[in-house]
Amino acid sequence: MSAGDWLTGSDAAFDRRRKLKGAVFAGACGAATLVGVVSLGVLLVDVIIDGIASLDWRFVTALPSRFPERAGIKVALAGSVWILVLTALISFPLSVAAAIYLEEYANRGWVSKTIQTNIANLAGVPSIVYGILGLALFVRGLGLGRSVLSGALTLSLLIMPVIIIAAQEAIRAVPPTIREAAYGLGATRWQVVSRQVLPMALPGILTGTILALSRAVGETAPLIMVGAVGFIAFTPEGPMSPFTVLPLQIYQWVSRPQDEFRAIAAAGIIVLLLLLLSMNAVAIVLRNRYSSKT
Amino acid sequence: MSTTYGITIGSDGPALEVRDVNVHYGSKQAIDGVSLTVPKKKVVALIGPSGCGKSTLLRCFNRMNDLVPSARVDGLIEFRGHDLYAPDVDPVEVRRRIGMVFQKPNPFPKSIYENVAFGPKINGFRGDLDELVETSLRQAALWDEVSDRLGDSAYALSGGQQQRLCIARTLAVKPELVLMDEPASALDPIATQKIEELIYELKEQYTIVIVTHNMQQAARISDYTAFLYMGKLIEYGPTDTIFTNPREERTEAYVTGRFG
Ligand SMILES: Nc1ncnc2c1ncn2[C@@H]1O[C@H](COP(=O)(O)OP(=O)(O)O)[C@@H](O)[C@H]1O
Ligand SMILES: [Mg+2]
Numbered sequence: 001m002s003a004g005d006w007l008t009g010s011d012a013a014f015d016r017r018r019k020l021k022g023a024v025f026a027g028a029c030g031a032a033t034l035v036g037v038v039s040l041g042v043l044l045v046d047v048i049i050d051g052i053a054s055l056d057w058r059f060v061t062a063l064p065s066r067f068p069e070r071a072g073i074k075v076a077l078a079g080s081v082w083i084l085v086l087t088a089l090i091s092f093p094l095s096v097a098a099a100i101y102l103e104e105y106a107n108r109g110w111v112s113k114t115i116q117t118n119i120a121n122l123a124g125v126p127s128i129v130y131g132i133l134g135l136a137l138f139v140r141g142l143g144l145g146r147s148v149l150s151g152a153l154t155l156s157l158l159i160m161p162v163i164i165i166a167a168q169e170a171i172r173a174v175p176p177t178i179r180e181a182a183y184g185l186g187a188t189r190w191q192v193v194s195r196q197v198l199p200m201a202l203p204g205i206l207t208g209t210i211l212a213l214s215r216a217v218g219e220t221a222p223l224i225m226v227g228a229v230g231f232i233a234f235t236p237e238g239p240m241s242p243f244t245v246l247p248l249q250i251y252q253w254v255s256r257p258q259d260e261f262r263a264i265a266a267a268g269i270i271v272l273l274l275l276l277l278s279m280n281a282v283a284i285v286l287r288n289r290y291s292s293k294t
Numbered sequence: 295m296s297t298t299y300g301i302t303i304g305s306d307g308p309a310l311e312v313r314d315v316n317v318h319y320g321s322k323q324a325i326d327g328v329s330l331t332v333p334k335k336k337v338v339a340l341i342g343p344s345g346c347g348k349s350t351l352l353r354c355f356n357r358m359n360d361l362v363p364s365a366r367v368d369g370l371i372e373f374r375g376h377d378l379y380a381p382d383v384d385p386v387e388v389r390r391r392i393g394m395v396f397q398k399p400n401p402f403p404k405s406i407y408e409n410v411a412f413g414p415k416i417n418g419f420r421g422d423l424d425e426l427v428e429t430s431l432r433q434a435a436l437w438d439e440v441s442d443r444l445g446d447s448a449y450a451l452s453g454g455q456q457q458r459l460c461i462a463r464t465l466a467v468k469p470e471l472v473l474m475d476e477p478a479s480a481l482d483p484i485a486t487q488k489i490e491e492l493i494y495e496l497k498e499q500y501t502i503v504i505v506t507h508n509m510q511q512a513a514r515i516s517d518y519t520a521f522l523y524m525g526k527l528i529e530y531g532p533t534d535t536i537f538t539n540p541r542e543e544r545t546e547a548y549v550t551g552r553f554g
Contacts, residue, residue, distance in 0.1 A: 186390025
């Protein structure tokens, strides 16, 4: 027996078989990844080819029009930004407060378990259901009408479960030893939460919030329910103004018979994608900034 | 002055008086009828095999067990003559007066300075914070190593330095009693020695109760030693008696390394 025997393995056939299995599995996973990446790539390229010609500053700043060469995205973009900002202002503080309560204050009894399960379930409810709720509750019940505010409240309900769960996970990821250290120095619960737990959990909470908000920006169905319409002549002036949003505007253009509208719809998609990508970039920057700091 | 079982209590009373303390986690009993007296400005070591309840007992002394929902403490624990578990006692105040150093160094993800300043700040300290930070770091024998980089992250320190930082952080709120739960168990021998020297100096000013699983360490640093076994206090007395001439067979077996 030579000294190198143990390096090559004693059963060559067995060895070849298990290596083959490994290679096949790696190949299958790679192929699965490719399906996603390639189809997304094709879609992007197609949209860019269709839309890039119509995408210029005039397009971004022009009001809508019956004539495709004069139509612009300004009103829908402003509507989306209004919705985005209001939704963030409403959903972020409520969700963070709920997550803090569930993680740091609530007893782990059946009440909090029930709430927990329901939050997880709410995250899976189809968005159109939130639209119906928003219509009944905000548009009619509270009399807020078909306003930006109704839309933002509805989308807040939609994304709050997602933000709450993300925030809970971020809070749970703060090591218990940090809490012990702070309590051990005579900190009150509020001091522990506000000075140690929240600062440490914040990057995770913000990342979750931004990702949830990106979802809100892409939503169409619930906003149609609460009265966003495809054609609005002016940008919203306040929370009670009527509004439209990017995806709805895009849909409206795509469904026109003229080909020219299809081109500006593609340009609209590019604007929407840029908005989403920049939000995701912010999330990544936040995550990296904080995780490298400690 | 009074002496019982070799425990000498000064005329100003003990630091801690523990009577018939039981601790349950849910239905499981972790501490069973423990009574002991901790004299002022001494080092008391709690020894015993893993899982015998050393940490549990220690955490009763600053009401840290309040944070464990399933834990239930009964019996009497008096700190300078006051029942720590009386209804009008605020556990937050208890923890300020009775500091704790944990098994694994657990500095906050902040600067060295902010770690030490955190306790005084949350307790409404009015005064020269810089000076307090320096004094505390000096007391913890860390000042010379960090004085030129107080703004650096505490995570940049070595494990031993982090643990001394945690001690400095505890001292900064000026506790009267310091509890240490195996403070050197995660450290290398040299860092361990530094912590031991530090404890030796600290007992000039502080009463210290320290949990350790290291027999030699208990013998080196403590004045009194309590041996716990399966939640019960088997024997408590002067450290040299416990190690050289214990009354109980089980104590002898444990300190000579025959079990545990
Ligand atoms: N939070 C807890 N919940 C339930 N049981 C616990 C908890 N902490 C400790 N125990 C149990 O109490 C006993 C004593 O534990 P501990 O005080 O940590 O022992 P030691 O510090 O001596 O190793 C062990 O049996 C342990 O499993
Ligand atoms: Mg322990």
